[in-house]
């Protein structure tokens with residue numbers, strides 16, 4: 001038995017299943033890991049969980065080395081912890097939290113139902129009630145990487161198996177793949193929120209170089225959702241792939257996704273599939289937000305930080321965009 005046997009079919013199958021579900025994972029978001037005997041397989045950076053069964057998307061790291069980085073020695077990207085120097089994959093930016101969680105199987109998703117609760121003060125109160133009896137903890141928003149790992153360590157205890165990441169997503173941990181999968185199912189059923197009416201895309205032709213995003217129309221036609229989409233960004237991958245708050249077409253024409261008030265949402269025809277899935281995610285999140293819940297954006301400081309921009313320069317750029 002070699003460490004390669006640790007990467008089981010059951011683990012890859014659960015990873016792929018979550019990766020194919022846009023209410024769990026969008027594009028290369030989310031990551032899964034399995035560890036034993038000092039080795040941890042973790043999804044590689046930029047790879048998609050949907051490909052777990054068909055492509056090489058996992059990379060093996062030395063668990064002690066990854067934990068040492070989690071404790072602040074090294075730069076936290078865990079490149080130096082990779083076991084096979086011949087392979088080219090880089091471990092996920094979120095590898096350090098997988099390493100410090102003492103459970104053999106760790107599943108991190110950008111669950112839409114969880115995000116709706118986690119971006120809202122009223123949602124977090126509701127989630128605490130709905131998850132009662134389960135071993136869960138809340139973790140305040142931090143930039144993914146070492147800052148988030150440190151905050152997770154400070155927020156959990158040895159019994160914690162469910163972690164709700166404020167303005168980010170969900171982590172479920174288990175002794176086995178089955179146990180982690182069962183926790184995800186339990187969280188999803190307790191936090192499920194219905195979508196009300198779905199609005200069709202406009203019939204008129206879109207401006208050149210754009211198309212109407214079929215699943216996001218409500219962001220433009222529902223005044224409350226329109227204001228929320230304009231007010232800020234609510235979780236890291238939105239910023240990474242679509243930039244900050246959605247602009248209106250006319251204010252900006254170079255952004256991947258743009259609102260046309262009262263009509264629909266334009267997406268550039270050269271936008272990537274990941275950008276399209278991030279726009280769908282925003283529509284899925286905001287259209288599930290109950291009427292009496294507020295949503296808190298991550299704020300400009302956090303946005304600048306995610307884009308590795310100087311905060312002051314970032315604010316000036318946003319101000320220019322108006």
Ligand SMILES: [Zn+2]
Nearest residue numbers: 030108168169
């Ligand atoms: Zn994440």
